[in-house]
Amino acid sequence: MIPWLSSNFKNFKPNAAIALNATRHMNKVERRKLFSPDIEPMRTAEGRWFEAIVYEMFLEISKRSNRIKYLAMKGADAPRKREEVRLGQNGLFYSKYGDITVRGNGQDLAEFDLLLVDSDNHVAFAEVVTSPSDLKEFEQEIAFKKKLLGYLYAQKTTPFLLVSSFDLSNYSVVKRLAKDKTNAIIHTSSCEQIKSLVKHYRPRILYNTPENHPKLIRATEIPIKRPFDYKQYHDEVRDRIFSEISKSGGRMHPEISDQTGQLVKKVLYGGIFPQSVKSLCDIYGLSVKGRKIEFADFSKYYTKAIIATDLPGYEIIIYLRSRQKKEYHKMIQHKDGHFKFERPTPSRVGFFLWLESIQPTLGTRITLRLLEAFSIGPRVNK
Template sequence: MIPWLNTNFRHFKPTAAIAINATRHMHKLERKKLFSPDIEPMRTAEGRWFEAIVYEMFLEISKKSDTIRYLAMKGADAPDRRENVRLGQNGLFYSKYGDITIRGNGQDLAEFDMLLMDSDNHVAFAEVVTSPSDLKEFEIEIAYKKKLLGYLYGQKITPFLLVSSIDLSNYSVVKRLAKDKTNAIIHTSSCEEIKSLVKHYRPRIIYNLPENHPKLIRATDIQMKHPFDYKRYHDEVKNRLFSETAKKPGSRIAPVISDTTGQLVKKILYGGLFPPAIRAVIDNYGMTVRGKKITFEEFPKLYSKAIVATDLPNYELIIYLRSRQKKEYHKLIQMKDGHFKFERPTPPKVGFFLWLETIQPTLGAGMTLQVLDAFTIHERIKK
């Protein structure tokens, strides 16, 4: 499929019919924003539109090629019945907008712009890009998704397609991806060129309902080859890391996680902090939320809970604070000078919020500082 797409897809450009048909995957408000003079919402709507255009193009091209065996439904074609996020969910799910996601214990681990199966029964995925600004973490994300699909579907090779509306060939990340023969890099028409095809349909864009398609399947019908118990994999890695920090108290560590299931874990939640541990973090590292330094005396008025975590594979430290004012967690990341600074809120509608809600205080001051010292990027403040 990959060589065939690299050779043939380049010459297949979106038509006005495909561009208009793609709007059936967008909400009415999103369609209006496509031609908005306000740049930011227009670009957001444009990205959603282009993703739908690529899907519509694959609906067309898959009819003409035996190298594509199946194409997973998405957007307006996704099944009407979609499971709400809840703890314990593992595997493939559709979001309420018809996006394809893989969840681990209810947490969204990966989202796929498109999911396909080739003639060799390899499950492949696509990422659709409209801006080079998204490329910073792109390579790590693609490697993780390959690993995740490879494990779930028992395949050594996981084909990947990058489809962009802009020329990314000079970017080092894309150059490296292009060297891998299991990847296809496809540059199609720009959003401006596609818009010029449909400009006569403004402000009311017409769109057609989907037709029966011989190769469309539900993503959730693709049978997984391996069991997937994400919470168990998480706890196994967490226990191993506790053992590693106990062996070298006060030392920085970065253990290599070599087992297959451990490499699927994206984040470790070490536990909630008892009040002495919260004081120890504030005294030794410091916390700042939206420009305000948090003191230990103020903490109980603002927050009901603190949780220590690290992102994997690079062990970046995170602290999650449960707000008393609003149903959300404040995510704090460690800065270069060692203190923890607010990055963004974690809203209640995501599966990860539900997981955070289950975590109770288990860590005292000694254990908390042991974990923080093991993964910190800076010498902690000496009092």
């Protein structure tokens, strides 16, 4: 499928019918923003539109080739009934917007712009990009998604398609991806070119829905071939890290070599007791939107603090449960050792439920050893 797409997709450009039909996957607000003079919302809507255009193109191209066995529904074609996010969910799900996601214990681990099955029964995926800024940490993301699908579907290779609306050929990350023969890099028309095809059409558009499309299936119908208990894999990694910290102490970067451990994206070590929060405030420091959080005021703003690290880099994170709003404040560490607010974690995401389930278990000693093990900077105060 990959060599065939590489050679044939170049000749398949989106036409006005495909571009107009793609707007059926967008809501009214997104459609209005497509031609907005306000650049930022326009670009966001454009990205959503182009992703839908690529999906519509694959609906057409999959009819022409036996190399594509199945194409997973998404957007407006996704099943109307979608499962609410809850703890313990593992595997493929549709989001409320019809996006295809893999969840681990309710947390979204990965989202796929397209999911396909090729004629050799390999599950493949595609990423759709409309801006060079989309390429930040792109290589690491693709490697994780390949690893994740490779594990779930017990396949040694996972084909990958990168479809862009601009020329990617000079970007080093794309050059590296292009060297892998299981990847296809496809450059189609620019968003400006596609817009020029549709700007004179009337607002009222008739959409062609793909009823009885011979290759369209639900993503959830692609059978997973291996057990997938993400919480178990997470807990195994967490316990191993605790064991290493208790043995040696000091800065470390534990290697995770087992296949299931490499699927874990973030380790949640636990909530920290009030005395541990005091040590965190006094030794490292917390600041939220320019305001320093002293321990004396901590309980005024927050109900608990949770310590975590991202993987594979072990970047340390503190999650603070807001007392005012139903959200967590994600705190990341700066080079001086201080923890500063990055963004909120809203209640609508599955990861929020996992954070809510965590209670204080960590005393001062283990909290400080965790901070020492993964801290990127010196302590603020001695």
